[in-house]
Each structure stands twice: as structure tokens, then as C-alpha cells.
Amino acid sequence: MTDDKGIIKEADPAVLHNLLRTMVLIRIFEEKIIEVYPMQDMKTPVHLYIGEEAVAAGVCAHLKKEDYVFTTHRSHGHCLAKGSDPEMLYAEFYGRISGCSKGKGGSMHPVDPENGILGTTAIVGGGIPIAVGTALASRMKKDGRISVTFFGDGASEEGTFHESLNFAALKQLPVVFICENNFSATTSPLSQRQPHENIAKKAGGYGIPGITVDGNNVLDVYDAAKAAVQRARQGKGPTLIECKTYRWKGHVGPDCDHEKGCRPMEDLNKWMKRCPVEMYKDLIINKGLITETDYMNLVKEIDAALDDSLKAAKQHPLPDTKELLKDVYYDKE
Numbered sequence: 006m007t008d009d010k011g012i013i014k015e016a017d018p019a020v021l022h023n024l025l026r027t028m029v030l031i032r033i034f035e036e037k038i039i040e041v042y043p044m045q046d047m048k049t050p051v052h053l054y055i056g057e058e059a060v061a062a063g064v065c066a067h068l069k070k071e072d073y074v075f076t077t078h079r080s081h082g083h084c085l086a087k088g089s090d091p092e093m094l095y096a097e098f099y100g101r102i103s104g105c106s107k108g109k110g111g112s113m114h115p116v117d118p119e120n121g122i123l124g125t126t127a128i129v130g131g132g133i134p135i136a137v138g139t140a141l142a143s144r145m146k147k148d149g150r151i152s153v154t155f156f157g158d159g160a161s162e163e164g165t166f167h168e169s170l171n172f173a174a175l176k177q178l179p180v181v182f183i184c185e186n187n188f189s190a191t192t193s194p195l196s197q198r199q200p201h202e203n204i205a206k207k208a209g210g211y212g213i214p215g216i217t218v219d220g221n222n223v224l225d226v227y228d229a230a231k232a233a234v235q236r237a238r239q240g241k242g243p244t245l246i247e248c249k250t251y252r253w254k255g256h257v258g259p260d261c262d263h264e265k266g267c268r269p270m271e272d273l274n275k276w277m278k279r280c281p282v283e284m285y286k287d288l289i290i291n292k293g294l295i296t297e298t299d300y301m302n303l304v305k306e307i308d309a310a311l312d313d314s315l316k317a318a319k320q321h322p323l324p325d326t327k328e329l330l331k332d333v334y335y336d337k338e
């Protein structure tokens with residue numbers, strides 16, 4: 006990984022440190038899920054983000070607490086990068102009342118309004134029009150907030166994606182579309198689903214900028230997101246950013262799917278050599294921004310804090326049965 010655009014020279018060192026911190030936080034947060042998952046007391050399905058951390062970190066570095074983020078079934082990285090409390094997320098995954106969705110949502114349905122996460126849908130492509138809706142609301146209320154929606158390459162095949170880009174472009178809304186192109190939707194490869202590999206080009210059909218970046222290079226993501234967020238804040242309209250990346254684990258659950266023949270092992274090996282965390286860590290050590298010891302200390306610090314969060318989350322009470330029909334819509338008839 007290189008810093009072709011000289012971002013390291015220009016950016017605030019605190020921001021550069023934070024990019025690493027966020028990626029390490031996401032990585033270790035999920036490694037802990039992998040450790041405890043076989044105990045079978047974390048009942049929620051988990052769609053792991055390991056390998057894709059640079060996308061959430063690079064984009065959310067530009068967002069304010071009050072900006073809106075819409076995530077997907079693969080939600081952990083986006084929530085953590087937006088500022089969600091790890092203990093509240095773990096508590097949710099353990100179905101505890103103190104969880105971010107009071108134990109009723111699990112990993113696919115986090116809610117954290119304090120940090121701009123109003124709700125999450127696991128319907129593929131479902132979050133995209135909702136982000137356009139909040140962007141329209143922000144425009145009407147003149148509240149200065151922007152909306153960001155993360156989604157996969159699979160979601161770019163849904164009608165909601167096209168309708169949302171069309172409407173956002175028409176109204177020049179303050180929304181940023183982030184497509185995490187990991188080349189798979191469950192076990193279905195992108196090459197067998199779309200006629201060409203460039204998802205960003207679809208933006209051209211709606212007359213908005215569409216940019217493809219290396220989604221494993223956090224500086225590339227950071228740079229593209231900076232321009233898109235600026236555009237949105239200045240009222241210049243939406244941008245689509247396609248981040249090419251790769252998920253290391255299976256579609257759902259803590260195991261890999263490569264040994265089951267779902268994806269080629271060569272691909273996993275190739276992408277693991279381009280680990281977003283390792284590449285960035287090596288780069289900033291080379292540039293003299295941190296030392297190897299600083300990095301080891303950061304890992305230790307985050308590891309210990311997440312251990313505490315996980316243990317504490319498990320101690321929280323389960324919801325009372327009286328909670329079952331609170332905060333949910335149901336038909337009384």
C-alpha cells in the first residue's frame with residue numbers, strides 16, 4: 006500500500022491514528038464473536054465484516070455524530086465506526102434488555118439514534134431508500150445533516166438502488182451511497198450476476214459522480230469519502246462510491262466458506278495478503294507516524310477493553326416476557 010496522493014502529509018495525525026484505531030476495534034470486536042460463538046449462547050446470526058474494515062473506517066471518519074448512517078445485515082463495522090458502544094452491541098447479540106435494540110433485533114437490526122443509526126433492515130437494498138428519505142428530511146428541515154448508506158454489490162441489483170439514485174439525483178439530496186463490492190452475494194459471484202464489474206458506472210445513468218476505489222486501502226476510501234461528504238454538505242448532491250474489497254469469512258457465521266468450495270481459496274489468499282489493517286499499519290510505521298510498540302499497545306488496549314465489554318454484556322439481564330410486544334408493530338386482529 007502506498008500513499009500516492011500525499012494524504013498522510015496533509016491530514017491531521019489524530020485522524021490518521023483514528024483510522025487505525027477504528028479498524029483494529031472492528032477486527033478485534035469480531036474476533037471475540039468468533040471465539041464465543043461456539044458456546045451457543047450468542048443466538049443471533051452474525052454476518053462478519055472481517056477484511057472490509059477500511060470501508061467503514063474511511064467513510065465514517067468524515068461524519069458527525071448527528072449524521073445518519075444506514076447499515077445492513079453486515080452491520081458491526083458501520084456501527085462501531087459511527088461510535089456505537091461495543092458493550093451495547095454485544096448485549097444486543099446476547100439478546101439482553103440493555104442491547105441497542107433491547108435484545109429484539111440481534112446483529113442484523115441495530116438501532117442507535119444517538120449516533121445517527123435510526124434503524125436497520127436486513128432486506129437487501131432496504132436501507133438505501135430510507136437514507137434518501139432522511140436526506141430529503143434534512144434538506145426540508147435545513148438541519149445540515151447528511152445521510153450515508155452502506156450496502157453490498159448484491160444490493161446494487163435491487164430496484165431500490167436505482168430508484169434511490171434517480172430520486173436523490175433529481176433532488177440533489179445530501180446522501181452518499183457506499184457500495185461495498187466484495188464480489189459475492191451469499192455464494193453467488195458478481196461475475197455471474199452482472200454484465201460488467203464496474204458498479205460505480207451505474208451512477209452515470211443518473212448524472213451523479215461514481216467513483217471506484219480500493220476498499221482495502223483506507224486512505225483511498227478516506228479520500229473519496231472526503232469529496233463525497235463535502236459535496237453533500239455543500240448541497241451539491243449525491244455521490245456513489247464503489248469500494249472493492251473482500252469478506253474473509255462465510256456469508257453468515259464465524260466459519261470460512263472457501264473450504265466448502267463456495268469461493269476460490271486463491272482469492273482468499275490473495276486478499277488476505279492485502280489485509281486493510283496490516284497494510285495501513287505498515288505504511289504509517291514506515292512514515293514514522295507510529296512505532297511497532299505503539300501498535301502492539303493499541304491492540305492490547307482495545308483487546309482488554311473489548312474483553313470487559315463482552316463480559317459485562319453477558320451479565321446484563323434478559324428482557325422480561327412483558328417486553329415481548331413493546332416497541333414492535335403487530336396486528337391485534
Ligand SMILES: Cc1ncc(C[n+]2csc(CCOP(=O)(O)OP(=O)(O)O)c2C)c(N)n1
Pocket residue numbers: 078079127128129130156157158159160161185187189190191256
Ligand atoms: C430482498 C432480499 N433478497 C434476498 C435476501 C437474502 N439475502 C440476505 S443477504 C444476501 C446477499 C447480499 O449480498 P450483498 O448485498 O452483496 O451484501 P454482502 O452480504 O456481500 O455484504 C441475500 C441474497 C434478503 N435478505 N433480502
